[in-house]
Amino acid sequence: MRYHLSSNYCIIIFTGVVKIKGIVIYRSKSGFTRKYAVIIAESLKYDLVEQREINMNRLREFDNIIYGAGLYAIGINGLSFITKKLTQLQGKNIAVFACGATPARKEDIENIKSSNFRHGELEKINFFYMRGGFDYKKLTLVDKFLMSLLKIKLKAKKDLKGDALGMLNAYSHPLDFTSEKNALPIIDHFRELEAANA
Numbered sequence: 208m209r210y211h212l213s214s215n216y217c218i219i220i221f222t223g224v225v226k227i228k229g230i231v232i233y234r235s236k237s238g239f240t241r242k243y244a245v246i247i248a249e250s251l252k253y254d255l256v257e258q259r260e261i262n263m264n265r266l267r268e269f270d271n272i273i274y275g276a277g278l279y280a281i282g283i284n285g286l287s288f289i290t291k292k293l294t295q296l297q298g299k300n301i302a303v304f305a306c307g308a309t310p311a312r313k314e315d316i317e318n319i320k321s322s323n324f325r326h327g328e329l330e331k332i333n334f335f336y337m338r339g340g341f342d343y344k345k346l347t348l349v350d351k352f353l354m355s356l357l358k359i360k361l362k363a364k365k366d367l368k369g370d371a372l373g374m375l376n377a378y379s380h381p382l383d384f385t386s387e388k389n390a391l392p393i394i395d396h397f398r399e400l401e402a403a404n405a
């Protein structure tokens with residue numbers, strides 16, 4: 208920044224590039240979403256914060272906003288934190304990523320989108336899905352109870368195979384599918400936005 212003093216006026220001329228400010232906000236019950244949030248924030252050099260620690264006043268400071276959370280009974284945990292603020296956040300680049308145990312299959316991703324977003328919301332939000340994992344020991348008591356009901360259902364099924372069998376095994380052997388590679392599409396999306404604004 209250069210200052211030019213001329214008679215009574217002080218004219219400030221900005222000569223540097225104005226840095227785009229970005230933030231990754233996450234909500235994570237057993238740590239999988241947090242892993243992705245850390246990878247994304249470190250790659251893009253964005254701030255990183257848990258959803259419960261941020262309010263609208265601070266959110267307004269950022270140009271690029273990423274919200275990530277786990278998938279619970281197909282719902283993206285705490286998604287309304289972002290969708291309720293879409294009007295106030297107009298003009299900002301917003302992305303949401305969901306982190307579930309389900310593999311990243313096209314039809315499942317479409318199902319997550321249609322179950323979580325209302326008409327028009329996906330025109331303002333870029334959505335990404337990243338496969339997380341499953342760790343029964345890290346669940347809350349309520350989630351343990353819900354998952355034990357699913358376990359009973361799974362056990363009652365004959366000829367268990369594929370995802371259902373994998374899920375049943377995961378109760379005793381935690382699964383972790385998180386990888387830096389899975390986070391690349393969202394990282395590249397924001398790098399492209401920044402390059403376009405440079």
Ligand SMILES: Cc1cc2nc3c(=O)[nH]c(=O)nc-3n(C[C@H](O)[C@H](O)[C@H](O)COP(=O)(O)O)c2cc1C
Pocket residue numbers: 234235236237238239240241276277278279280281282306307308309338339340341342346350351353354
């Ligand atoms: C009660 C319960 C419901 C879940 N429902 C889904 C689901 O609908 N789809 C899915 O892909 N994963 C589901 N999962 C798995 C979580 O989404 C997965 O463990 C995720 O990685 C958790 O992320 P987090 O630890 O960051 O919250 C469920 C897990 C629990 C405990």
